[in-house]
Amino acid sequence: MTVTVGHDSSKTRKTLSAGGAKVAYYSIPAAEAAGLGEFSKLPAALKVVLENMLRFEDGKTVTVDDIKAFSDWGKMGGKNPREIAYRPARVLMQDFTGVPAVVDLAAMRDGILGLGGNAQKINPLNPVDLVIDHSVMIDEFGHPRAFQMNVDREYERNMERYTFLKWGQKAFNNFRVVPPGTGICHQVNLEYLAQTVWTDTDQNGEEVAYPDTLVGTDSHTTMVNGLAVLGWGVGGIEAEAAMLGQPVSMLIPEVVGFKLTGQMMEGTTATDLVLKVVQMLRKHGVVNKFVEFYGEGLDHLPLADRATIANMAPEYGATCGFFPIDDETLRYLRQTGRDEARIALVEAYAKENGMWRGKDYDPVYTSTLHLDMGTIVPAISGPKRPQDYLPLTDAKASFAKEMEASFKRPMGTEVAVDGQDYTLSSGKVVIASITSCTNTSNPYVLIGAGLVARKARALGLTRKPWVKTSLAPGSQVVSEYLNAAGLQEDLDAVGFNLVGYGCTTCIGNSGPLQPEISKAIAEGDLVATAVLSGNRNFEGRISPDVRANYLASPPLVVAYALAGDMNIDLTTEPLGTGSNGQPVYLKDIWPTNKEIADLVHEVVTREAFLKKYADVFKGDEKWQAVETTDSETYDWPASSTYIQNPPYFKGMSKTPGVISNITGARVLALLGDMITTDHISPAGSFKATTPAGKYLTDRQVPVSEFNSYGARRGNHEVMMRGTFANIRIKNEMLDGVEGGYTKGPDGVQTSIFDASMAYQAAGTPLVIFGGIEYGAGSSRDWAAKGTALLGVKAVIAESFERIHRSNLVGMGVIPFEFTGGDTRKTLGLKGDEVVSIEGLDGDLKPLSLVPCHITYADGSTKTIQIKCRIDTEIEIEYVEHGGVLHYVLRDLASA
Structure with a gap:
């Protein structure tokens, strides 16, 4: 290139x-x-x-x-x-967010032809790697054939999507696809794609070296910050603009320095460390800021642990969590099979350009925090947010408090499970999953989990029969070293068989529980729990049957599978009874740090990485057998329920419009604090009774073939019906109702989708009201696309998460923030108001204050000032064009 x-x-x-x-x-x-x-x-x-x-x-x-x-x-x-x-050097995608991005590119090729342009102008100008990692679901578990059966089902469900992606791989320049079954995009990026220092020839034919940088369509793109690669998550909309040559418009960020000192103590893991870091940085406040880790503690922190911390930057709210280049960076590059000449370049470049962390590294920061790693204790986080940090000693008591305060349910209800000799009650762990890039990239915690399984197996313990267990590594290298250590056999013995290589439970691809277990949970209205080694535990995300979700290290995931219950203090109470009739405690099966380190040194080798990444784009026989066409534009199959041509560019004019005032808008939803992109655009399963389910059943798709919202992101008809459809979302316009409901124009409760269609048919604009941190969570472009397609012209909230605010602007929806202490509560909003926003149709400037007129149901009115969160001049242009892709398309058509 x-x-x-x-x-x-x-x-x-x-x-x-x-x-x-x-x-x-x-x-x-x-x-x-x-x-x-x-x-x-x-x-x-x-x-x-x-x-x-x-x-x-x-x-x-x-x-x-x-x-x-x-x-x-x-x-x-x-x-x-x-x-x-x-201008980042490259773009990284996963398939949930990548498929709609490629759909948009394909639609832009159609659109540019409609404007009289050349379809070949629609090509990524920057390299794009798409890793298919979000589509495998855990249908089968706990037996040797689980992996192959899940892969077979993955291809059955997703063949339309995979055919489309293979077409994109052929049709577009600078676009590569890493096939299914290879690993999680962030781990593949860390272990193979990233170079730390990038090289390319310039327009004069001379080789140029510069820092490896990227944006990704997944918020956990930040994981590669652990390798001193600057990257962060953006919405698919923003990523498409970047790949088409548009610069990322941003403000020079503040940089928070996080000083690490000391060393990790015996019995603690990188997961315990990162959960504490998340808590500290959330409290400090780092939204829209860079975080950089420094201090002598880094001398004792392996790169795998750094990547674990960097991965969870979205959870602590930062744009990135960066670790400078040092000797450990070079060691990891060498271990993972990077070329020796590249490693030499990384060292020379970093030292020459002032990017090397030596003994005297002590830069200026906007603010600083300090953590002595010697104070870290075993911990988990939950039951609803990653920052809800809990020392393991407090986990049992905390769950009892949550039952009373959050879930408002009694503790003692026991429900018999059909055909089984056990009962279920609130707190029982029904999912225990070693999953997610956060931890499966880290051999220390995975070897640790394997050793816990080995010691438990030797003492005669196994998972409790109601626990759905799974192991979904982030790359094939993990299986290589687990097998080399003989630990996969031990994990299999306690139920943690390989189920697939990809992002599973962490994104809601946990698959169904056994029907009799689901039935018992529903009958007793139980608060079932999940324990996973992931990074997200938001409500409704992991499984529709599970209300309380806890993040934990892989060794603790195994321990909770053995115990099967959150109502046990793992630090003092037995996990179970061994084959000798004696109680077995966590201390009996927990490996020492030296045991783990010795085994990591023995089995995690450069040769393993070279072997598994030797032909990473080839794929297995199933991928090679996927057939597609060589056409310049995509032949959209009318019958497809996975891939449809979106309406964004149909009938588009050659010139942009203007930003108009919003007059006579009605409220579609009145939402609370911490409304995540999972609430707005869920990724998991859905039922036949939902608007999305009805759409599919009307097209003769059986419920067993619904797949997930995430897998259906290439079809706007499904996704707009799934917007604001999370089963746990609460619209404050309705009392005590959960799910995607609102009041329609007639004042009667209906689905948000049906209300939107009725309002749009009447030509009525819509607004959303929210609280603090609106749009937190994944960098999910459909949370903005769906909002736009539902006819929402403005979202008014107390504060926004960085990526979602940008995505809304990228779709032409204007974000506004309350000012002067106003909130939906102080204003007494009920959702039956009429809202008008002025000051948009003149010479609108970024971050302007504009008047918002609220007319209440009794006829009284109030005018407040709200801040327009169109943050930059280029974003003004994006909104004038109707969105960033419209801006790019018109620009390319006229060039």
């Missing part, structure tokens, strides 16, 4: 020798020497962005003043919110 660079007016381009070759690069010290400012004390994460400015400085999209602003950032105490145009 050819990388286009700017004209470098300050002559910062220099030459570097490394690994037996010479490369050009853009020098931060040279920028200082040229009088552009003082940059030496900037955090490494910010230097990566600064280098981007040097390389693309063209006097238009990036100016010399943009570069100087980074020097001002340091002088102003780590703050200078100047708007900049940032």
Whole structure:
């Protein structure tokens, strides 16, 4: 690929020798020497962005003043919110978010033809890797054939999607697909795709080195920050713009320094550490900020542990969680099979350009926190949010309190399970899953889990019969080293058979529970629990049968499967009775840190990585047998219930419109705090009685073939019916009702989808009201696309999560924030108001305050000031065009 660079007016381009070759690069010290400012004390994460400015400085999209602003950032105490145009090197996708992105690209090819343009102009200009990792579901578990049976079902369910992705792989340049069954996109990125320092030839044919950077369509793209690669999650809409050559418009971020000192104590894991980090950073407040980890503690923190911490940046709310390049970075690159010349380049480049973490690394930060890793204790997090940190010693008591305070249910109800010799009650663990990129990338916690299984097996313990157990590694390398250590056999013996390589339970692909267990939970209105080694535990996410979800390390997941109950204090009470009739405690089966480290050193080898990634794009026989066409545009199958041509570009004019005032809008939903993108656009299963279910049954799709919302993201008809349809969402317009319901134009309760259709038929605009952290969670573009297709013109909330705010703007929906202490509660909103927003049709500026008129049902009125969260000038243009893709399409059609 050819990388286009700017004209470098300050002559910062220099030459570097490394690994037996010479490369050009853009020098931060040279920028200082040229009088552009003082940059030496900037955090490494910010230097990566600064280098981007040097390389693309063209006097238009990036100016010399943009570069100087980074020097001002340091002088102003780590703050200078100047708007900049940032260009990541590449884009990473997973299939849930990637399929709709490719659908949009295919629709844009149709759209550009409609505008008289050339379809071949619709191609990624930056490299795109899409990893199919979100489609495997755990239908089968606990037996040797579970993996193959789940793979077979995956292909049966998803053949339409896979055929489409294979077409995209052929049709688009710079677009590669990593086939199903390979691993989770973030782990494949960490172990194989990422280079830490990237190289390409420029328009003059010269090799240029620069920091590896990316944006991804999954919020956990941040995992690769552990390898000193700057990347974060964006919505599919923003990612499509980036791959089509549009810069990411952003403000120079604040950078919070998180100092780590000390060493982890015996019996603790990286998961315990990251759950504490999440709690601390959530309390500190890091939304829209970079976090960079530094301090002498990093000398004792393996890269796998760093990646675990970086992965959960979305959970602590940061844009990224960055670790600078140091000796451990080089060790990991070598261990995972990277080329020696690349490793030499990474070291030389980092030292030459001031991005190396040496003993004297002590940059300026906006603010700092400190954690002594010697204070970390075993912990879990739940039952509803990742930041709900619980020392393991408090877990039993906390669940009892949650039963009373959150779930408002008695503890003692016992329900007989049909055909079984056991009963179920609230607190029973019905899902125990080792899953998710967060932890399956970390051999220390996975080897630890295997050793717990080995010791439990030797003492005669196994999973409780009501627990659905699963092991879904993030890459095939995990199986390679578990088998080499003989630990997979032990995991199999206690129920943790391989079920697939991909993101499973963490995204709601946990599969169904046994029918008799589901029936018992429903009959008793029980609070069943799940324990998973994931990063998300939001309501309604893991399983429709499970209300309380706890995040835990893989070894603790195994322990909870053996115990089968949250009403047990694992630190003091027995997990079960051994084959010798004696109680078995957690301390009896917990491995020492040395046992784990010795085994990791023995079985996690460079050869294993080289072997498993030797032919990563080839896929198995099933993938190779998928047939597709070579056509330039996609032949949309009319009968497909997975892939449909979206309506965004149909009848589109060659010129943009203008932003108009919103007049006479009605309220579609009145929502509370921490409404996540799972609430807005769920990813899990759905029933035949839902609007999405009715759509499919009307097309003769049996319930057994519904698959999930996530798998159906290529069909806007399903997804708009699933918007605001989470089974746990609560619309405050309705008393005590859960699920996707509202009041229609006639004031009668109905589904949100049906109400929207009725309002749109009448030409009535709609608004949504929300609380704090609206849109938290996954970088889910359908949370914005669905909102737009439902006719919502504005979302008014107390605060927004970064990615979702951007996605709303990218779809032409305007986010607004309350000001002056106003909230939906202080205003006494009930949902039957009429809302008008003025000040949008003139010379609207970013972050403007505009008047919002509220007319109550009794005829009284109130005018408040709300802040327009269109944050930058380019976002103003996006909204004028109707969205970022419309902006790009018109630009390409006219070029």
